[in-house]
Amino acid sequence: MTTAPSGPPALQTVNLVKIYQTGGLPVPAVRGVDLRVERGEFVAIMGPSGSGKSTLVHMLGGLDTRTSGEIWIDGRRADTLSESAWAILRRQKIGFVFQFFNLVGNMTVADNVELPALLSGASPKHARERREYLLGELNLTDKADEAPGRLSGGEQQRVALARALANQPQVLLADEPTGNLDSRNTRDVLRLLGQVHRQGQTIVMVTHEARVAGLADRVVTLLDGQIVDDGAVAPARRRKQGPGDVVELHG
Ligand SMILES: Nc1ncnc2c1ncn2[C@@H]1O[C@H](COP(=O)(O)OP(=O)(O)OP(=O)(O)O)[C@@H](O)[C@H]1O
Ligand SMILES: [Mg+2]
Secondary structure, eight states: OOOOOSSOSEEEEEEOOOOOOOOEEEEEEEEEEEEEOOOOEEEEEEOOSSSHHHHHHHHHTTTOOEEEEEEEETEEETTTTHHHHHHHHHHHEEEEEEESOOOTSSHHHHHHHHHHHTTOOOOOHHHHHHHHHHHHHHTTTOOOOOOOGGHHHHHHHHHHHHHHHHHHEEEEEESSSSTTOHHHHHHHHHHHHHHHHHOOEEEEOOOHHHHTTTTEEEEEEEEEEEEEEEEEEEEHHHHHOOOOOOOOOOO
8 A cells, every 4th residue: 555644654763773781781773763654554674683673663662762862653752751651652552563472361362352442442342343353363263262371372472463453553563473473374464464454554563574574565674773775565566466475575
């Protein structure tokens, strides 16, 4: 989908920097990233291990503090917010899927997925319908009444994706959402991401796989904490491509 910018970008960073201090030695993880993501855009973040992808998306969700630079979410300056203000912003506007899933162990899968929608004021009926849709798309309907601890890693990862999308968040941040999945479940996850994207969902997704990135509108490549490439995915390729095919990127 080509997005005509209307209103502020969903997300923007200005000269964003993260330097970790470990044992006195500074480790620069993100070194001056300027990234602008329009509403409705689907951006894949690629780059070798250690290039700063996770650090970047953690900062975008307020899970890690920046060293310097600016973060704007939906036209609002976010990097200067307190932790509690970030928590509110996250609940209202951001959905996460990270490598650790943080599902609530003593609640069922169904309740885990419904909770964010209920917390943000959705009616119980709406929350239930959304949960049924998401679990159905991810082939998890028969796990709805289980405790997350009884699910495999890949199943828990899909529950985490359903939970992140329960709220129809302004921005979905995903760090390798297909990292633990076999090809069939990868296909289900990609189909759902494609669907919600067509419904207008803004997505920023870290991935190692060109096949997964091929679903995005744009691929941003990081190297040593800096953007070294930022290019559109060829539209013709995206249209023809099914989630099982190989794609070429240009840009
Ligand atoms: N909590 C931390 N403390 C110190 N250094 C860290 C911390 N987290 C990440 N780093 C360092 O920052 C750099 C970027 O790490 P990051 O996790 O963002 O990379 P990545 O691109 O997500 O890698 P991968 O593809 O392996 O997930 C690495 O050099 C890493 O060692
Ligand atoms: Mg990472």
